[in-house]
Amino acid sequence: MEIIKQFKALSDPTRLRLLFILEHFELNVNEIVSVVNMVQSGVSRHLKILLEAGLLVSRKDGSFIYYAANKNGYNRELVVLACRQLENDPGLLEDLARTQQCIILRKNRSRRFFRTAAPxxxxxxxxxxxxxxxxxxxxxxxxxxxxxxxxxxxxxxxxxxxxxxxxxxxxxxxxxxxxxxxxxxxxxxxxxxxxxxxxxxxxxxxxxxxxxxxxxxxxxxxxxxxxxxxxxxxxxxxxxxxxxxxxxxxxxxxxxxxxxxxxxxxxxxxxxxxxxxxxxxxxxxxxxxxxxxxxxxxxxxxx
Structure with a gap:
């Protein structure tokens, strides 16, 4: 039964942590690793479980794969419910702050490009x-x-x-x-x-x-x-x-x-x-x- 797979995916604290981050931001594996401070193999294993449960979606862009919480489909309510229970957790709020720094780094790369390309x-x-x-x-x-x-x-x-x-x-x-x-x-x-x-x-x-x-x-x-x-x-x-x-x-x-x-x-x-x-x-x-x-x-x- 699909619901059992989804509840099993949500039964691990690390996977809940990843789902909460990816509900707010789309990130590649390197960015996720820098936020949660885990080895890449462990992060990739947890991402695979969440993907197979239909709680995450992924897309390939060049040499990177980006992950985000599933915004569509029948299991959307489950994602929202899980993340709502976590929204005041101090540790997860710290994760979001570190994720914001990843986004700022992306934006800074774009700004550096236009600094020289504008003319x-x-x-x-x-x-x-x-x-x-x-x-x-x-x-x-x-x-x-x-x-x-x-x-x-x-x-x-x-x-x-x-x-x-x-x-x-x-x-x-x-x-x-x-x-x-x-x-x-x-x-x-x-x-x-x-x-x-x-x-x-x-x-x-x-x-x-x-x-x-x-x-x-x-x-x-x-x-x-x-x-x-x-x-x-x-x-x-x-x-x-x-x-x-x-x-x-x-x-x-x-x-x-x-x-x-x-x-x-x-x-x-x-x-x-x-x-x-x-x-x-x-x-x-x-x-x-x-x-x-x-x-x-x-x-x-x-x-």
Missing amino acids: RWDRLKRKVLGDFNPNTVFEPHLQDASVIADLGCGTGEMLASLLDRGKKTLIGVDVSPEMLEQARLRLPESPNLELRIGELEHLPMREQEADAALMSMVLYHVSEPEKAIQEVYRVLNPGGVFLLVDFLKHNQEQIKDIIGGVWLGFTRQQISGWMDRTGFNLKHIESYPVGKTLTLTFYLAQK
Whole structure:
């Protein structure tokens, strides 16, 4: 009986500890080992038991395998119940604090990349995309929006295009000071434009501040994509649209050497699952082949 397997998986304190951590964060084995301070073989054995019980899910990204608590399926209530009983345990709260440090290390690697890549970003992007311009995919869907947020605006290429197309209020957000500096050099002074520094997982925006939000080749740089999507939902007005373009999952790790990133793209199921759990109504998906035998996928969703 499946329920016996699940209760056996939960009967070990170490496995409960791992499940609690992975309910809050998706981590690879090396990161998990650093958090719980156990040998890798022991961690891998416990992860296998939790996986076979259906309490965890895993995904391969390049040479790493990432683990997270199962967010779907009939056993979701069991995961939630177990983690709720553990949420005030002092030792597990210390685990979460150490896990936050792993996430900070990931983010710092991305910031170091953009510190040097910002002046060359437009050229690096063309090296991967060829002649394809993802901005043209967004523009037809922004006609009715009065306030548009470009999240991960980079060097301001999309904002410059929108400034030329009528009097809309534009908000550009990026975590990299160096990328925002490039955007300031490119963009003219305008009362309709504001650039803000901040993480996509913690947007420097008010609730329901925008009619449309877009992310163009940004999500693969974000350590916690689902949190970023939840933030988009928060800052959009009811009926607002979310436009996302990002790489379809691939296995070309060398692409990270050109344009950085935490993820090697996403499957349609990953993106649609995150949007669905957040509350978005996914309206349209379309894919476009680009350079380096890669594919960009466009998602149109509505709050």
